Amino acid sequence: xxxxxxxxxxxxxxxxxxxxxxxxxxxxxxxxxxxxxxxxxxxxxxxxxxxxxxxxxxxxxxxxxxxxxxxxxxxxxxxxxxxxxxxxxxxxxxxxxxxxxxxxxxxxxxxxxxxxxxxxxxxxxxxxxxxxxxxxxxxxxxxxxxxxxxxxxxxxxxxxxxxxxxxxxxxxxxxxxxxxxxxxxxxxxxxxxxxxxxxxxxxxxxxxxxxxxxxxxxxxxxxxxxxxxxxxxxxxxxxxxxxxxxxxxxxxxxxxxxxxxxxxxxxxxxxxxxxxxxxxxxxxxxxxxxxxxxxxxxxxxx
Numbered sequence: 001x002x003x004x005x006x007x008x009x010x011x012x013x014x015x016x017x018x019x020x021x022x023x024x025x026x027x028x029x030x031x032x033x034x035x036x037x038x039x040x041x042x043x044x045x046x047x048x049x050x051x052x053x054x055x056x057x058x059x060x061x062x063x064x065x066x067x068x069x070x071x072x073x074x075x076x077x078x079x080x081x082x083x084x085x086x087x088x089x090x091x092x093x094x095x096x097x098x099x100x101x102x103x104x105x106x107x108x109x110x111x112x113x114x115x116x117x118x119x120x121x122x123x124x125x126x127x128x129x130x131x132x133x134x135x136x137x138x139x140x141x142x143x144x145x146x147x148x149x150x151x152x153x154x155x156x157x158x159x160x161x162x163x164x165x166x167x168x169x170x171x172x173x174x175x176x177x178x179x180x181x182x183x184x185x186x187x188x189x190x191x192x193x194x195x196x197x198x199x200x201x202x203x204x205x206x207x208x209x210x211x212x213x214x215x216x217x218x219x220x221x222x223x224x225x226x227x228x229x230x231x232x233x234x235x236x237x238x239x240x241x242x243x244x245x246x247x248x249x250x251x252x253x254x255x256x257x258x259x260x261x262x263x264x265x266x267x268x269x270x271x272x273x274x275x276x277x278x279x280x281x282x283x284x285x286x287x288x289x290x291x292x293x294x295x296x297x298x299x300x301x302x
Contacts, residue, residue: 107299193208212251
């Protein structure tokens with residue numbers, strides 16, 4: 001049960017990994033590499049699809065498609081042909097793509113795609129949470145769901161579909177909402193876990209980035225700049241700390257046939273030269289076997 005480095009080229013900013021149960025593939029985004037990737041652990045086959053802007057997140061959809069969150073909105077990628085089609089743009093009154101882009105996201109069990117944004121520079125907490133869903137007219141529509149964020153991350157749902165997690169990475173905080181899976185409504189936002197920041201008088205442990213939940217309701221989160229992944233109980237207690245041989249792990253997911261393989265992405269962009277040239281370079285992808293399986297990925301429903 002040790003962490004293994006996968007035989008893949010480093011990502012500039014690896015994010016949004018998920019395991020496709022039908023295709024037996026690991027998918028992920030390389031945000032700063034402007035590309036989406038897949039890898040077959042059985043054969044070693046590695047594919048990539050170039051994107052016109054930063055792909056912040058991706059999720060599977062029916063019929064060999066992915067839903068991608070790009071800088072200005074949501075798109076459908078046909079993984080067979082590489083065709084990319086716009087599903088819905090974000091309203092410019094609330095999302096200025098010169099400063100904002102979509103970041104972390106995933107689908108809920110009802111087939112809606114949720115994605116948070118991030119703002120650069122961090123002048124105001126204008127990053128938001130958006131929900132994409134199919135409508136009765138054969139198209140898709142977006143809904144503004146929450147705001148007051150700088151860099152949205154850590155989106156995940158509890159096994160009973162009653163809680164949604166969402167983090168504000170620069171503020172070192174994970175929030176949670178009450179979640180209604182039938183209607184897609186969220187309410188009662190409150191802080192869940194607050195980590196120490198730099199200069200708080202404690203050894204710095206990083207800040208919460210991407211996350212996934214296991215079948216027991218534990219929340220596994222990559223700690224950016226903390227060189228570790230934490231397993232948190234539903235009460236927010238640290239159950240386990242997994243050291244990672246790079247400084248900036250970015251997100252985790254569960255995969256393999258039994259969903260007991262933990263995959264971890266990491267970041268290379270902006271890291272010191274010594275981290276990029278290390279024996280295990282920044283941006284590497286990792287895997288390890290764990291005892292408790294994760295929740296299966298949810299598909300977008302058109």
